[in-house]
Amino acid sequence: MQKDEMQDPILHFADKCRQANLKVTPQRIAIFKQLIKSENHPSADNVFKSIRTELPHISFDTVNRTLQTFSEIGIIDIVESYSGARRFDPNYKNHHHIHCFKCGDIIDFYNDGFDSIEIPESLKKKYNIISKRVVLNVVCSKCRLE
Amino acid sequence: MQKDEMQDPILHFADKCRQANLKVTPQRIAIFKQLIKSENHPSADNVFKSIRTELPHISFDTVNRTLQTFSEIGIIDIVESYSGARRFDPNYKNHHHIHCFKCGDIIDFYNDGFDSIEIPESLKKKYNIISKRVVLNVVCSKCRLE
DNA sequence: GTGATTGCAAACCTTTTGCACGCCA
């Protein structure tokens, strides 16, 4: 059953919340569950709509604020599309992005070589580097056909 | 005098406009001049405010629409900040970005090694790759001090 | 019990759209 698979990451999530002095509310759990399910880079609105099937009374603000909060305590990342709504990245494996100019889709890809590119010492000294990523700006398969 | 230095890129700009069937208006010239002056990654509002000293009657919409148009004909790029306004990149040399989590600043840097990273054939086949870039997510020098 | 969190509403900011006037080609 699905519940058993879910148990473990949610306990881990609850720990993270307590560490950050955040209360573990049903809303936050539901949002977190939605995030680990999502394969793409959802906007607050995407998460809100998916989650309404489970919690019909949750408000958009709660979702939006919670995603903001999660990004602050390091549960998710914020990534940007070319326009429109802020988008979130629940994928914490080392990965890179393909970004389509036309439709704005962001697609993850993995590449060991890119993972291990060496950042120059001068930059390491000057900035507190949290993460690095290769971004490919493309016209994606779908948009190419149009 | 400054005007002589400006002459050449502006003629080149005028050519690009004509190639794209765009009329060469005083507003477009002023916006272009502002762009080649700017070292950072201005938002439409940034450009609008800087340009008002030269053209006090220009409207924000014209600036915004023109920047959009310029990005469509390949005079500038659109890059994203973590939130808020869309930002433009007039730097057409091959470069990479340092992106500050806290203040959202985007800083260009140059690195021959990063320029020449090899994109796997499988991705090249699947996507029409326009450009590639390494993005370092950091806490910048300013924000580090806070 | 108490302070954090939620839901609602309003405000704010940015981008988009529609339209009439004016200007470049």
Added chain:
DNA sequence: TGGCGTGCAAAAGGTTTGCAATCAC
């Protein structure tokens, strides 16, 4: 002159803020 470009205004979309009621601890 004709059609593109501009400026203005309104609308739309997303985010932020303030506040009262509620809930987790």
